[in-house]
Amino acid sequence: MCPPTYFDVVYEINPWMDLGVPVDASRALAQWEHLRATYEAHGHRVDVIDPVPGLPDMVYAANGGVVVGGRALAARFTYPERRPEGAAYERWLAAAGAGITSLGQATEQNEGEGDLLLAGDVMLAGTGFRTSRAAHAEVAALFGLEVVTLELVDPRYYHLDTALAVLDGGTSPATIAYLREAFSPASQAELAERYPDAVLATPEDAAVLGLNVVSDGRHVFLTDRATGLHDRLRERGFEPVGVDLSELLKGGGSVKCCTLELRPATVPSTTTTTAVLDEEARA
Template identity: 60%
Template sequence: MRTPRARHYLMCRPTYFDVVYSINPWMDPKKPVDTPLAITQWERLREVYLNLGHTVDTIEPVRGLPDMVFAANGATVVDGRALVARFRDAERIAEGPAYHDWLRDNGFPDLRTASVVNEGEGDYLLVGDLLLAGTGFRSDPRSHDEAQEFFGRPVVGLTLVDPDYYHLDTALTVLDEQTVAYYPGAFSPGSLAVLRRLFPDAVIASVQDAAVFGLNATSDGLNVVLPQNATALADQLRDRGFNPIGVDLSELLKAGGSVKCCTLELRAAG
């Protein structure tokens, strides 16, 4: 029997969401964006979390920061300690201070802004006692040592090699404290070997499900919220005893984001 655990999430309403620049292969400023639809889809995701019994806080969106909706990138929060993001791209740099101030003002005084490029839970995923840390496109590999020193937890570096999966949370999702799902084609041979060694019973996503960002998902140990088009992955999860809940975030996918990108987990001390 799988047991859900209530989570505490931070989200940012996509009030100013748009695609006006391109910093990943998904972003095309020439394609129209329906911001009201993005807001409706985001509100549905938030409603799903609330109906599952999770706590959802929101940070005020900032005009001129269209990607601030992707709250997962803002920080990594473990044991009540927050390592705030330092973004690679100039278009997103101002998001870091906004998340820093919110965390400082909302019960996370033990925080630090990363000294090198570190894009938060986009590239840092907690599995049990381990932090899986992505690099290759965004977060600097030197950020892995910094995170290990700050959190006092082992950090396992994983190298991404496909630009479509530019953050770790686009290619791997944590299902419970021992189980992950991932797309093998996103990782270097050495990193793939590490994943196979650490997680021999992992759920392996198909190229089709990875391509609709099926792995950009969240889990409370039972309920897995994921893009609704990842149907084969949902069947695999159901076979493993999870409860997949499909949502439509197609408008946010135009910027290379989906469920997990919109969701920063706030893990308290203890």
């Protein structure tokens, strides 16, 4: 995770950002600290990357890269305002140790776990606004995974992790939740075929970034505002853990955006994450 030391809305690159709405920096930091403490209270270790002055969106650590089997690929951002973040995350990943090997920065337009969500042995990959289709091919080659391209069509859900959540990657197929309306008809059909038992989110829950979650296979950390989704998760045997990140929502992010998950090549003796390494990866 990256603390929101320099978080602010100083440009508009997604529909959530509004230069006319001020950011309360102290409240943003308090909410971020609460999320970190919540992870730790549930048995996860949080590693922290130092924020860089002039990079207000660096708090959205999920966008910094993707780590699978100890191999880490840093992001190559779409907008020039965020491009220096890729280098900052690449440096951190290169020095992380603990079973993490850096592959450097992506050569294709790629916004990390914002658009690349590991669902068991499949990588679900978003495109349409930020991450290119060419990046999907690059990820497939580097990680040796099946990559399923999903086209996003609603600019409010500009990253896959705002429209789809992996709840349990240990089932076959993985258990996911998603908002149908955020995807093209072809991608809706793909999701329905692959995940017939998925949790379907309502537009109301998605509109507060309720799908921007981190799950360890049992606990689902998400905004406290997505109350309908909380109920559906309980019905499916999950334990929703509500967190208030309303200040960070002003930049277009919530729980998952603040969380880059590490999946090292070797399993340490204690639970660890950069944001959160899920419990399932340590089973």
